[in-house]
Amino acid sequence: MQYEVVVGLEVHVQLLTKSKIFCGCANKFNPDNPNTQTCPVCLGLPGSLPVLNAEAFRLSCITAMALNCEIARFTKWDRKQYYYPDLPKGYQISQYDLPFSEHGWIEAQVEDGPVRKIRILRAHLEEDAGKNIHDESGRGGDSKVDLNRAGTPLLEIVSQPDIRSAAEAKACLEELHLLLTFLGVSDCNMQEGSLRCDANVNLHIQTESGDKVATPIVEIKNLNTFRGVEAAIEVEVKRQLEEFKKTGRKLGDPGVEKETRGWDAERNTTFAQRGKEEAADYRYFPDPDLVPVVVSEEQLTEWRTFVCESPSRRRRRFQEAGLSAYDAEVIVNQGREFADYYERVADAIGDAKQAANWATQDVLRTLNDKQQTIDDFALSSDVLAALLKRIVDGDITVKSGRELFAALIEEADDGQAAAASRIDELIEERGLKVVNDTGALDAAIDAALAESPQAVEDFRNGKQQAVGAVIGKVMKSLKGADPKQVRERIIEKLSG
Numbered sequence: 001m002q003y004e005v006v007v008g009l010e011v012h013v014q015l016l017t018k019s020k021i022f023c024g025c026a027n028k029f030n031p032d033n034p035n036t037q038t039c040p041v042c043l044g045l046p047g048s049l050p051v052l053n054a055e056a057f058r059l060s061c062i063t064a065m066a067l068n069c070e071i072a073r074f075t076k077w078d079r080k081q082y083y084y085p086d087l088p089k090g091y092q093i094s095q096y097d098l099p100f101s102e103h104g105w106i107e108a109q110v111e112d113g114p115v116r117k118i119r120i121l122r123a124h125l126e127e128d129a130g131k132n133i134h135d136e137s138g139r140g141g142d143s144k145v146d147l148n149r150a151g152t153p154l155l156e157i158v159s160q161p162d163i164r165s166a167a168e169a170k171a172c173l174e175e176l177h178l179l180l181t182f183l184g185v186s187d188c189n190m191q192e193g194s195l196r197c198d199a200n201v202n203l204h205i206q207t208e209s210g211d212k213v214a215t216p217i218v219e220i221k222n223l224n225t226f227r228g229v230e231a232a233i234e235v236e237v238k239r240q241l242e243e244f245k246k247t248g249r250k251l252g253d254p255g256v257e258k259e260t261r262g263w264d265a266e267r268n269t270t271f272a273q274r275g276k277e278e279a280a281d282y283r284y285f286p287d288p289d290l291v292p293v294v295v296s297e298e299q300l301t302e303w304r305t306f307v308c309e310s311p312s313r314r315r316r317r318f319q320e321a322g323l324s325a326y327d328a329e330v331i332v333n334q335g336r337e338f339a340d341y342y343e344r345v346a347d348a349i350g351d352a353k354q355a356a357n358w359a360t361q362d363v364l365r366t367l368n369d370k371q372q373t374i375d376d377f378a379l380s381s382d383v384l385a386a387l388l389k390r391i392v393d394g395d396i397t398v399k400s401g402r403e404l405f406a407a408l409i410e411e412a413d414d415g416q417a418a419a420a421s422r423i424d425e426l427i428e429e430r431g432l433k434v435v436n437d438t439g440a441l442d443a444a445i446d447a448a449l450a451e452s453p454q455a456v457e458d459f460r461n462g463k464q465q466a467v468g469a470v471i472g473k474v475m476k477s478l479k480g481a482d483p484k485q486v487r488e489r490i491i492e493k494l495s496g
Contacts, residue, residue, distance in 0.1 A: 001245070002206040005237055006214075007169050008121075008161035010198040011176060013186045014128065014152050015059045021127050021153035022050030022093065022290075029192045034133075034146035042127075042151030044089030048081035049289050052077075056153035057125065057293065058183040058303060060100065063155060065307045066121045066183055069104030071300060076292040081283045085145050086130035094126035094156075098283040100293070106179065107312040108172040110165070118172050119160035128152040131193075132241040136258070155185075161200065166233035172227050173197055177226075178311045190224045197223045201236045202251065205244060207251065214251040215240045217258045220270055232263040236270050314339060321352045330360045338374045341381050351392050358388060362405055379405075380411030386420035390427070397483065399475075400432040445490055448473035456494060467491060 002234075011256060020027050023041035030037060040048035060069055078096040104120035130150040135141025157176065163169045178184050188195040202217045216235055223229045243249065249256055261270040309317075311332050318328035331342050338359075346355035363384070369378060379387075387404055390396045396404070404426050408418045427433050448470045449456055455466045466492050474486050 001241070003241065004204040004234075005163075006161045006202055006204055007166075007233060008162035008200040009157075009159045009163065009169060009172060010200070010219075011157045011159075011173065011189070012128075012196045012198075013063075013155040013157065013180060014194040015056050015155055015203060016154055016184070016186050017053055017055045017059065019053060021053045021056050021125070021197075023151055024149060027152055029117050029189070029194075030148050031146065032108070034144070034148060038150065043147065045286075050093065050287075052290060052293070053153060054098040057100070058154075060123065060125045061154050061295070061303050062183050062306045063157075063180065063183060064101035064104065065304060066179060066310060067101075067104040067120050067157065068125060069101035069109055069120060069123055071101050071295060072098065073295050074292055075100040075295075077287040077290040078284045079287050080126075082281075084129065084132075085094065085143075086132050086147065086150065088147065088150065089128075092129065093287055093290070095124035098292075100295075106159075106172065106175060107310075108163075108168060108175045109312075110171050114167065118162045121158045123155060123157045123219035126154050126156060128154040145364035166230045166237065167221055167297065169199060170230040173229055174226055175311065178333065178335075182308050182311060183334075190226075193224065195224070197229055199223060199229060199233055199236075201233055201240070203237065203240050205241075205243070215244050216249060216251050216256050219258065219260045220263055221260055221273065223263055223453065225265075228263060228265055231268065232270060233266070235268060235359045236261070239270060300475075308336065318352070318356075321346070323352055323356050327353075327356045327360055330364075331356065334374070335359075336365070338480055341374050341377075344381035345385045345388065348382070348390050349388045353390070354388055354392060355385075358384065358405075362402065366409060378409055379418050383408065383418045383420050385421070387423055390423065394434060396427060396432050396434055399483070400427075400434075403432065444474050445470070445493060449490070449493065460494065467494070 014027075017027050019025060020037075020042055022037050025037045025039050025042055028037070032059055064071060075095065076098050077093055079091040080096070081091045081092045083090050099122045101124070102120075102122040104118050104123070104376055106120060107115050108118055109115045119416060128149050128151065130145055130147040133144045133146060135143065159172070163172060175190050178187050180195070186194055190196070198221045200217055201220060205213050205215065207213060218230050218240065220236060223232055257275045259275060260273045262273050263270055291474045315325070315328040315332050318331065319325055323331075332339050341363075342359040344357060345359065346352045363374075363377065363379075366372075367374065370376075387401060387408070391398055391401045404423060407430075408422065412418050412423070451473060452470050455469045467487060470490050471483060471486050474490075475483060
């Protein structure tokens with residue numbers, strides 16, 4: 001049976017503001033002290049009045065611009081009615097028919113597949129609910145409610161159903177996560193709930209008669225890991241296919257409604273929660289306590305200055321500068337600060353590939369070993385560039401460069417700040433400058449050959465690798481010697 005997977009994502013992003021969206025309560029993750037970051041406004045007490053957090057709106061608009069969305073000049077607030085224990089007002093302040101942005105797109109790519117443009121239907125701003133905490137011991141314990149999160153500024157980004165596989169959904173969410181961290185609008189900590197995702201999934205099935213039918217749409221709620229998004233969609237696709245084979249139920253049939261399902265990662269299954277509400281079920285109406293927002297051209301111009309180059313555009317630019325797709329992806333996927341560090345080094349030495357080799361190997365290995373970020377790295381971009389410039393200019397070999405790199409890191413661990421001037425001092429102290437004196441090189445080779453009669457005999461008997469021992473002795477006596485040049489000169493002498 002032929003079918004096409006159809007997925008749309010609804011991504012909820014908690015914004016990095018100091019206070020909540022409509023009140024002055026602190027906006028921070030604080031599970032150890034429940035219900036301490038609340039006030040009459042976020043508790044929905046009678047007589048309390050909300051006031052919009054201008055910073056939350058600014059961060060939302062910057063994000064929407066980065067998603068290539070159109071920013072509305074006029075936007076209003078609506079009340080979305082539903083009753084959950086973690087929503088004390090009995091409604092959520094959100095946006096319905098006049099969101100502040102719509103009609104954007106983001107690029108996503110699965111491994112070596114084509115780059116696909118996923119359309120963004122809308123991005124709107126709303127307040128978050130609290131959090132229900134259930135006793136899962138199986139002993140019938142209490143359920144509790146923590147309202148610290150109630151009123152947190154939440155940006156909801158809704159994609160069109162353009163995604164065609166679970167892997168593509170995961171790639172799209174990863175790209176969105178990276179863009180948000182590039183912009184600095186959210187910490188995107190999925191473990192703390194700063195980035196959550198709902199996935200709308202159904203299948204378009206080609207029947208034996210040649211007709212194309214759609215299975216009922218299922219919304220999988222509150223996915224909070226990249227792998228969870230992919231796994232839940234994979235499982236749901238299989239479930240819908242089996243369900244269709246058994247019942248033939250399709251979207252639009254009488255009594256067939258959209259369904260909300262949860263995701264159980266431990267059992268690797270989705271489970272029914274409730275019928276999916278439509279807009280009429282929420283009984284939207286304009287919030288009478290909040291005035292609409294009118295955006296000026298001056299504000300848009302100012303906010304555009306905070307929109308950084310997107311990760312996808314940066315990857316393309318790095319490839320145009322000579323990097324492989326793999327190197328560009330590794331560098332950009334480390335985050336904006338790491339990509340900026342790499343680019344400063346590459347610009348300073350005029351060799352993008354050399355800079356990429358060191359950034360993706362030596363620098364990343366050191367950061368991983370020390371569990372550091374690039375902001376904590378001992379060698380500034382200026383110092384690393386000074387070191388690599390010596391290699392590019394032929395003053396030292398790559399091997400000597402790695403010795404210097406390790407020495408600078410070691411000195412930094414001992415409390416000595418790394419400086420570009422120290423590089424030349426170490427080159428002199430350790431005798432690492434490339435040897436251009438052919439007389440000195442020949443003398444070192446002759447001495448090494450005299451000390452290695454067996455290697456000489458083995459080479460002349462056809463064992464090419466025997467020169468390795470001789471090269472090692474030369475390099476030990478002349479650290480600044482070029483291994484390639486040494487090898488060529490040894491072979492020339494032995495073949496003469």
